[in-house]
Amino acid sequence: MKKLSSKIYMYALFTFLYLPILVLIVFSFNASKSMARWTGFTFDWYIKLFQDEAIMSALLNTVIVAVAASVLSTILGTMAALGIHSMKKTSKSVIMGVTYIPVINPEIIMGVSLMLLFKFFVDSFGFRFGFVSLVLAHISFDVPYVIYNVLPKLRSMNPNLVEAAKDLGCNSKKAFFKVVIPEIMPGIFSGFLMALTYSIDDFVISYFTSGVKVQTLSIAIEAMTRKKINPEINALSAIIFVVISAILITKNILENRKLRRERAQFRAAQRKESAI
Amino acid sequence: MKTSKALAIPYIVWILIFTIIPLGLIVVFALTDSSGSFTLQNLFDMSTYMSVLFRSIFFAMIATIICLILAFPAAYIISRAKSFNQSSLIVLIMVPMWINFILRTYAWMKLLDPNGLINNFLGLFGIGPLNLINNAGAVILGMVYNYLPFMILPLYSVMVKIDQSVIEAAQDLGSSRLSLVRRVILPLSMPGISTGVIAVFVPSVSTFVISRMLGGGTNDLIGDIIESQFLGTSYNPHLGSAMALVLMVIVLFMMSLFNQFGNEEEGAMI
Amino acid sequence: MKNTIISLRNAVVEYDGVQILKSINLDIVDKQFVTLLGPSGCGKTTTLRIIGGFAEMASGELFFNGVKINNLPPHKREVNTVFQKYALFPHLNIYDNIAFGLRIKKLPEKEIAARVTEMLELVNMQGFEKRSINSLSGGQQQRIAIARALVNRPKVLLLDEPLGALDLKLRKEMQIELKRMQQDLEITFIYVTHDQEEALTMSDTVVVMKDGCIQQIGAPQDIYNEPINAFVADFIGESNIIDGIMRRDFLVEFAGKEFACVDKGFEPDELVDVVIRPEDIKVVPQYQGAIVGVVENCIFKGVHYEISVDSLGYKWIIHSTQSEEIGAIIGMNVTPMDIHIMHKSEA
Numbered sequence: 001m002k003k004l005s006s007k008i009y010m011y012a013l014f015t016f017l018y019l020p021i022l023v024l025i026v027f028s029f030n031a032s033k034s035m036a037r038w039t040g041f042t043f044d045w046y047i048k049l050f051q052d053e054a055i056m057s058a059l060l061n062t063v064i065v066a067v068a069a070s071v072l073s074t075i076l077g078t079m080a081a082l083g084i085h086s087m088k089k090t091s092k093s094v095i096m097g098v099t100y101i102p103v104i105n106p107e108i109i110m111g112v113s114l115m116l117l118f119k120f121f122v123d124s125f126g127f128r129f130g131f132v133s134l135v136l137a138h139i140s141f142d143v144p145y146v147i148y149n150v151l152p153k154l155r156s157m158n159p160n161l162v163e164a165a166k167d168l169g170c171n172s173k174k175a176f177f178k179v180v181i182p183e184i185m186p187g188i189f190s191g192f193l194m195a196l197t198y199s200i201d202d203f204v205i206s207y208f209t210s211g212v213k214v215q216t217l218s219i220a221i222e223a224m225t226r227k228k229i230n231p232e233i234n235a236l237s238a239i240i241f242v243v244i245s246a247i248l249i250t251k252n253i254l255e256n257r258k259l260r261r262e263r264a265q266f267r268a269a270q271r272k273e274s275a276i
Numbered sequence: 277m278k279t280s281k282a283l284a285i286p287y288i289v290w291i292l293i294f295t296i297i298p299l300g301l302i303v304v305f306a307l308t309d310s311s312g313s314f315t316l317q318n319l320f321d322m323s324t325y326m327s328v329l330f331r332s333i334f335f336a337m338i339a340t341i342i343c344l345i346l347a348f349p350a351a352y353i354i355s356r357a358k359s360f361n362q363s364s365l366i367v368l369i370m371v372p373m374w375i376n377f378i379l380r381t382y383a384w385m386k387l388l389d390p391n392g393l394i395n396n397f398l399g400l401f402g403i404g405p406l407n408l409i410n411n412a413g414a415v416i417l418g419m420v421y422n423y424l425p426f427m428i429l430p431l432y433s434v435m436v437k438i439d440q441s442v443i444e445a446a447q448d449l450g451s452s453r454l455s456l457v458r459r460v461i462l463p464l465s466m467p468g469i470s471t472g473v474i475a476v477f478v479p480s481v482s483t484f485v486i487s488r489m490l491g492g493g494t495n496d497l498i499g500d501i502i503e504s505q506f507l508g509t510s511y512n513p514h515l516g517s518a519m520a521l522v523l524m525v526i527v528l529f530m531m532s533l534f535n536q537f538g539n540e541e542e543g544a545m546i
Numbered sequence: 547m548k549n550t551i552i553s554l555r556n557a558v559v560e561y562d563g564v565q566i567l568k569s570i571n572l573d574i575v576d577k578q579f580v581t582l583l584g585p586s587g588c589g590k591t592t593t594l595r596i597i598g599g600f601a602e603m604a605s606g607e608l609f610f611n612g613v614k615i616n617n618l619p620p621h622k623r624e625v626n627t628v629f630q631k632y633a634l635f636p637h638l639n640i641y642d643n644i645a646f647g648l649r650i651k652k653l654p655e656k657e658i659a660a661r662v663t664e665m666l667e668l669v670n671m672q673g674f675e676k677r678s679i680n681s682l683s684g685g686q687q688q689r690i691a692i693a694r695a696l697v698n699r700p701k702v703l704l705l706d707e708p709l710g711a712l713d714l715k716l717r718k719e720m721q722i723e724l725k726r727m728q729q730d731l732e733i734t735f736i737y738v739t740h741d742q743e744e745a746l747t748m749s750d751t752v753v754v755m756k757d758g759c760i761q762q763i764g765a766p767q768d769i770y771n772e773p774i775n776a777f778v779a780d781f782i783g784e785s786n787i788i789d790g791i792m793r794r795d796f797l798v799e800f801a802g803k804e805f806a807c808v809d810k811g812f813e814p815d816e817l818v819d820v821v822i823r824p825e826d827i828k829v830v831p832q833y834q835g836a837i838v839g840v841v842e843n844c845i846f847k848g849v850h851y852e853i854s855v856d857s858l859g860y861k862w863i864i865h866s867t868q869s870e871e872i873g874a875i876i877g878m879n880v881t882p883m884d885i886h887i888m889h890k891s892e893a
Contacts, residue, residue: 006349009349009350009353010350010353010365013346013350014368016421017368017372017421017425018372019387020380020383020384020387020421021372021375021380021383023383023386023387023393024382024383024386027386035386035389035392035393036386036389036391036392036393036396037396076286076287076290079283079284079286079287080283080284080286080287080288082280082283082284083280083281083282083283083284083285083287084284085280086280086281087281087284095284095288095291098291098295098296099291101295104474104478104527105524105527106478106479106481106482106499106524106527107479107482108482108483108484108502108503108520108523109299109482109520109523109524110298112302112502112513112516112517112520113298113299113301113302113520114298115506116298116301116302116305116513116517117293117294117297117298117301119513136294137294139290139294140290140294140295143287143290158629160629160631160633161633161635163598163600163620163627163629163633164627164629164633164634164635164694165635165646166599166600166619166621167599167620167621167627167695168621168626168646168647168694168695168698169621169647169650169651169698170621170650171619174621174650178646178650179635182635182637182638183635183637185637197374201374201377203376203377203378204484204485207507208506208507217376218378221376221378221379221382222378222485225378225381225382225385225489233379233382236379237376237379237382237383240375240376240379241375244371244375245371248367248370248371249367252363252364255363256360256363262680262681265677265682266680266681266682266683269681269682269683269686270683
C-alpha cells in the first residue's frame with residue numbers, strides 16, 4: 001500500500017517534470033507549425049535549425065564564452081581554494097561569505113550591477129560591451145562553483161598525503177603537482193563542468209552584460225519565443241535534451257559501476273581477512 | 277605552506293572588482309540622481325511600485341510553499357529507495373534542470389495556450405477553451421515547475437543522511453506515520469528545508485522571464501520593472517538601482533530568517 | 547658493534563607556547579626495533595616526526611650517522627614513514643603507489659617493476675598490482691603502505707601507530723610479520739604505539755615517554771621487571787602500586803607490615819612507591835599470609851583469574867590460575883625479589 005502510493009506519486013511528479021519537454025520534442029517532428037495538432041512527420045525543422053545563421057552564430061558565441069569563462073574560472077577558483085584552505089579561520093570565513101554572494105544574489109541584481117560596472121568602464125576607458133564583458137560576467141558567477149567543488153576535496157584530503165610524498169622523495173613543488181593536484185582533480189573537474197553548464201545555460205546575466213552585438217544561445221532562444229510560433233525551438237530543445245540526458249545517464253552508470261566494483265572487492269577483502 | 281595563501285590574492289582582487297564594487301555601484305546609483313547628486317527621491321518613487329513588490333513576494337511565497345509540499349514526499353521517497361535507484365532518481369530530477377530554462381518555460385507557454393494541447397485535450401470532453409495563460413496561476417506554475425528541483429535536491433541530501441534505524445526506533449516507540457513525519461523526519465530535515473526555501477524563493481521573487489512569458493504583461497513582477505529601467509523603454513538606472521536595492525534587502529531578510537548565511541556545503545549541491 | 551644511527555640532543559618542540567617535547571636525548575641503535583611507547587600526548591609521534599622531517603625543533607640537534615640533519619628536508623632523508631592512516635594515494639593504483647618513490651628517483655621502469663614485485667611478495671600481496679586503493683581492507687592497505695615505504699630501501703623505517711585501526715587478531719599477526727620483516731631486511735624500525743603489549747612483543751628497545759619526557763629506555767624485559775618509577779610500572783602492565791616507607795636498606799614497610807626487599811640506597815624513612823605485579827602475589831591460606839584480605843571479585847580472563855582483594859582499605863589485584871570465592875578471606879605472600887621500590891615521582 002505504502003509502496004504503491006509512493007510509486008504513483010513519483011510517476012505523477014516525473015510526468016509533471018517531463019511532459020512539457022516531451023511535448024516539445026514530439027512536436028519538433030510535426031509537419032505543420034502547430035503545437036497542438038499532429039499533422040504528420042518531418043525532419044524539416046532540424047534542417048531549418050542548422051541553416052539558421054542567427055542560431056548557429058549564437059551557438060558558437062555561447063561555446064566560446066562558456067569555454068573561456070569556465071577555463072579561466074577553474075584556474076582562478078582552484079588557486080583561490082588552495083589559498084583559502086591554508087588561511088586562518090576568520091579570514092577564511094570572510095572570503096567564503098563574499099564568495100557566497102554571487103550564488104545567493106538574485107541573478108537580475110548580478111546582471112544589472114555588472115552592467116553598471118561595465119558602463120562605468122565604457123565611460124572611463126572606452127571599454128565595449130561584447131565578448132569580454134560576457135566572459136568577465138560569466139567568470140564572476142562561475143568561480144564560486146569551482147571553489148565549492150575544490151575546497152571539500154582539499155578538506156577531506158588526508159593531511160599525511162603531502163608528507164607521504166615528501167617522505168618518498170618529493171620536494172614541495174613536486175608533492176603539490178604529483179599528489180595534491182591529482183587528489184583534488186575530481187573536484188577541479190566537476191567545478192569546471194558546473195561552470196561550463198552554468199555558463200551555457202545562463203540567460204539573465206548575459207542579457208544585461210552582452211550589449212547589442214553578441215548574442216548567446218539563451219538570448220537567441222528568448223528572442224525566438226517572442227515570435228508567435230517557431231518549431232525550430234522544438235528541434236533545438238530535442239537536441240539539447242538528448243545530449244544532456246546522454247551525458248548525465250552515462251556519468252551515472254559509470255559512477256555506479258565503479259562504486260559497485262570497489263565495494264565488491266572491499267567486501268571480498270574483508271571476508272578474506274576475517275577468515276585468516 | 278605560507279606561499280599557498282598568496283594563491284588567493286588574484287581571487288580577492290577579482291571579487292573586489294566584480295562583486296563588491298558592482299554592489300556598491302547599485303547603492304550609489306540608488307542614492308543619486310542623473311546629475312550625480314545625493315537624493316532619496318528614487319526610494320520615494322518606489323512607492324508607485326509597491327503593489328508590484330507585494331505581488332512578487334506573494335507569488336514567490338506561494339510558489340515556495342507549493343514546492344515544499346510537492347518536494348517533501350518526493351525527497352523522502354527517493355532517500356529511502358535502494359542506493360542504485362536513488363542516484364538514478366536524482367539524475368531524473370536533474371535532467372530537466374539542465375535544459376535551458378527559457379525552453380522549459382516556452383513549453384508551458386505552448387501547452388497553456390488557448391489553442392494549446394491542454395485546451396485541445398479538454399475540448400475532447402466539451403470543456404473550455406479555458407483561460408490558462410496570462411494570469412497569476414500560470415506565473416506561479418512556471419515558478420514551481422522551474423524551481424522544484426531546487427527544493428527536492430537539498431531536502432534529499434539531508435534526508436538521505438537520516439539513518440533508517442532512527443526511523444525504525446521511532447516506529448518501535450509507537451510513532452504513527454504522521455507523528456513520525458512531524459516529530460522525527462521534519463525536524464531532522466530542517467537544514468534542507470531552509471536551503472530549499474531560499475533556493476526557490478530568491479529566483480522566484482526576482483524573475484522577469486517567467487512573468488513575461490506566462491503572465492503576458494498582466495502580472496508584472498519587480499524583476500520586470502527593474503529590467504525595464506535598465507534595458508527597457510523607461511530607462512532610468514537610478515530608479516532601477518533603488519528597486520534592486522530593495523530586492524536585495526528582501527533577499528537578505530529571507531536569508532537571515534532562515535539563517536543560511538555562509539552555508540557553503542548546500543550551495544554546492546545545486 | 548652497536549652503531550648509533552640516529553641521535554637526538556636536547557630536542558625541544560613547542561607548539562603555541564606549550565612545550566611538547568622537553569629536551570629529549572635519545573640514541574637509536576642501528577638495525578634495532580625501537581619502540582616509542584606512551585599515552586596519547588606524551589610526545590612520541592612528535593619525536594617520530596622530527597626524525598621524519600615533518601616537525602621542527604625549537605632547539606636541539608638531530609644527527610643521522612653522526613651528521614647533523616636538522617634542516618634537511620624530508621625528501622632528502624634516508625628514512626621512510628608508514629603513516630597512521632596509511633596515507634596511500636587514492637588516485638593511484640597499488641602498483642603506482644608502491645612505485646611512487648622510485649619514479650621520483652627516476653629509476654628505469656624495469657627496475658621499478660622488479661622492486662615493486664619483490665615488495666608485493668614481501669608483504670604477501672602478489673596479484674594486487676592493478677587494484678584501486680578503495681577496494682582494499684584496512685589490513686591490506688597497511689601492507690601496501692609498508693611496501694611503499696620499504697621499496698625505497700630506507701636505512702630507517704618510521705611507523706606511526708600503524709596497527710591502530712586493525713582488529714585484535716589481525717594486529718597480532720601483523721606484529722609478527724613486522725618483526726620478521728625488520729629482521730630479514732636488517733634495517734632500523736622506529737615504531738610508535740600506545741599499546742604496551744605490542745611494544746614488549748616486538749621491540750629490541752623500548753622508550754617509555756610521558757608528558758614530553760623520556761621516562762625509561764631499555765630492553766622489554768628490563769622495562770617490565772625493573773620499571774624505574776610507578777608510571778612506567780603501571781603503564782607497562784597492570785601493577786599494584788602502594789604507598790610505603792623505606793625503613794632502611796633491604797627493609798620496607800607497607801600495608802601495615804614490614805617486608806624484606808632487595809633495594810637499597812634510599813633515605814631512611816623515605817616515602818616510596820611499592821610496585822608489585824599481580825602475577826607475583828601468591829594466594830595462600832589465611833594463616834600463612836603476610837597480608838590478609840577479603841575477595842571482592844574474581845573474573846575469568848582466559849589464561850588466569852583476576853582477583854580483587856580488599857585488605858584494610860588497600861585494593862590488591864592478583865592474577866592466579868585458581869579461582870577464589872567472592873567473600874572468602876585469603877592470605878597473600880610476596881618474595882623479596884618481586885617487591886620493587888621506587889622514588890615517588892613528582893606528579
